[in-house]
Amino acid sequence: MIEMKGIAHVIGISKKMEDTDAVAYLEYHRHMQTIKLQRLKREVSATEGAIETLEEEIKRRKNEEKANRE
Secondary structure, eight states, X not given: OOOHHHHHHHHHHHTTSOHHXXXXXXXXXXXXXXXXXXXXXXXXXXXXXXXXHHHHHHHHXXXXXXXXXX
């Protein structure tokens, strides 16, 4: 997918098009960015879940370590 520099390029290309074509071109790229955003949101959610799971496991292991020393 494209980043902001790419977006400026897309907009530049659209300025050379007829209005109807430019709108369709820009809507397509907006749609692709929306798909990218949804994927990234899922990845962030999964990463947050992984961090939470790791934190719980670390806490559990620390408690076990403490109990074994006593």
